[in-house]
Amino acid sequence: MSLHSIKSENTKEKKGNSNKYKRCYDLYAEKSATHPINKYKINDHPTDPDLSKNLILDELLLDGNAKQNLATFCQTDVDINIHTLMDKCIDKNMIDKDEYPQTAEIESRCVHMIADLWNSPDSANTIGCSTTGSSEAAMLGGLALKWKWREQRKKEGKPCDRPNLITGPVQICWHKFVLYFDIELREIPMENGRLLMSPEEVLKRCDENTIGVVPTLGVTFTLQYENVRAISDALDKYHKETGLDIPIHVDAASGGFVAPFITPDLVWDFRLPRVKSINASGHKYGLSPLGVGWVIWRGKEDIHKDLIFNVNYLGGNMPTFSLNFSRPGGQIVSQYYNFIRHGREGYRAIHQACIDHGVYIGEEIKKMGIFDLIYDGKGALPGVCWLLKKDAKVKFNLFDLSDRMKTRGWQIASYTLPKNAESMIITRVLIRHGFSRDMASLLIDDIKRCLEYFEKHPLVKPLSKEEGEGFHH
Numbered sequence: 001m002s003l004h005s006i007k008s009e010n011t012k013e014k015k016g017n018s019n020k021y022k023r024c025y026d027l028y029a030e031k032s033a034t035h036p037i038n039k040y041k042i043n044d045h046p047t048d049p050d051l052s053k054n055l056i057l058d059e060l061l062l063d064g065n066a067k068q069n070l071a072t073f074c075q076t077d078v079d080i081n082i083h084t085l086m087d088k089c090i091d092k093n094m095i096d097k098d099e100y101p102q103t104a105e106i107e108s109r110c111v112h113m114i115a116d117l118w119n120s121p122d123s124a125n126t127i128g129c130s131t132t133g134s135s136e137a138a139m140l141g142g143l144a145l146k147w148k149w150r151e152q153r154k155k156e157g158k159p160c161d162r163p164n165l166i167t168g169p170v171q172i173c174w175h176k177f178v179l180y181f182d183i184e185l186r187e188i189p190m191e192n193g194r195l196l197m198s199p200e201e202v203l204k205r206c207d208e209n210t211i212g213v214v215p216t217l218g219v220t221f222t223l224q225y226e227n228v229r230a231i232s233d234a235l236d237k238y239h240k241e242t243g244l245d246i247p248i249h250v251d252a253a254s255g256g257f258v259a260p261f262i263t264p265d266l267v268w269d270f271r272l273p274r275v276k277s278i279n280a281s282g283h284k285y286g287l288s289p290l291g292v293g294w295v296i297w298r299g300k301e302d303i304h305k306d307l308i309f310n311v312n313y314l315g316g317n318m319p320t321f322s323l324n325f326s327r328p329g330g331q332i333v334s335q336y337y338n339f340i341r342h343g344r345e346g347y348r349a350i351h352q353a354c355i356d357h358g359v360y361i362g363e364e365i366k367k368m369g370i371f372d373l374i375y376d377g378k379g380a381l382p383g384v385c386w387l388l389k390k391d392a393k394v395k396f397n398l399f400d401l402s403d404r405m406k407t408r409g410w411q412i413a414s415y416t417l418p419k420n421a422e423s424m425i426i427t428r429v430l431i432r433h434g435f436s437r438d439m440a441s442l443l444i445d446d447i448k449r450c451l452e453y454f455e456k457h458p459l460v461k462p463l464s465k466e467e468g469e470g471f472h473h
Helices: 003-029 049-060 080-088 101-117 134-155 172-180 199-205 228-242 330-367 398-408 437-456
Strands: 128-131 164-167 184-187 210-214 248-251 275-281 293-297 309-313 316-320 371-375 383-388 413-416 425-430
Touching: 003 049, 080 330, 101 128, 101 293, 101 330, 128 134, 128 330, 134 172, 134 210, 134 248, 134 275, 134 293, 164 172, 164 199, 172 184, 199 228, 228 248, 330 371, 330 383, 330 437, 398 413, 398 425, 398 437
Parallel strands: 164 184, 164 210, 210 248, 248 275
Antiparallel strands: 128 293, 275 293, 309 316, 371 383, 383 425, 413 425
């Protein structure tokens, strides 16, 4: 190529780059950028795709910084390989088993891996499925309890029109479940001095219409584990005394992917014969992107055959059981990636680091002298909960503290506890993968700054429960 040709090509390239940069620079001078973005009706004409993207990204800047969101249980930090897998699976519909057989196979592998993690007596042959999250998974577990109870009542020639379910203070999905499927909820309320389900409180509510008992491994409000083993032992004794054989479904939405790695000797899972099913969120401590949950049954006999649909799959039948139909496959593939990528040792290391950060925060909060710890970060989920001391002489409440922390980008949950304990206002901080000790130190420094601010600028009127409560789960 001649020198003239090289110069000519370079000139063209520079002109091309110049036009490209000019166009990018001029995007915000285009007509669509000089008017408010449409909010209630679709445009009559197209908008430049790059500008459309930028306008939406600009709006998303107003969302909180996910990394500083210590109110959510959901995973907010995923590695670059998960982004690649999600992109490759964006067009895969999980429900089409015959069109995407390998994705269906990966889902099946995850089911058996999780069954093994939860000590299923026959993990290679049990039944389970993925869901859009642990709420759907919990409802599937509840439906199986109702169908099995109803079948037994019919065999005995007894009425089956008044089923009830016993829970502790639970996440709202169980309130939805009993409403949607016509079941009486016998929820054990929190009380001062007892914030968790106890065997004694369970037995007070049991009768022949009880379809099951639901302990929670990681209570939403306090992060603590309810004692599944003690509840199972109490129901075993109740069975011997009354003949009523009441099963357990464990809501392990968060703890299901923490306890097996951090406290493997804690017996809460299928090692207890009375535990018939377990649900968990893959997108919480399973480390997967939002949109995946899991429900596993102890054995195939623990789910009624009428609830299972058979889908043609590779020339055979695949059993399926879900409330949703079309849904993406990327989250399931990402869950499998996490299992392969981290292994048991990797999950243990990740969650132990999170546990340690929570313990550190709890220790620093206690040193401040005006807070009492409800949960110190040891023995259950990674995080910490606290409340103001009764004799704390301060000029703010915990709603004010959460609100003030937002000025530095932190989102921490402050809320009143449920019925019978609503006089208690607590603050809860959750620690997830992607959080560092440096961030924990920054959090503590900012809490101290807030305390200093309130000391210098006393509030005329602290935020009320209605004004300050920003946490709903």
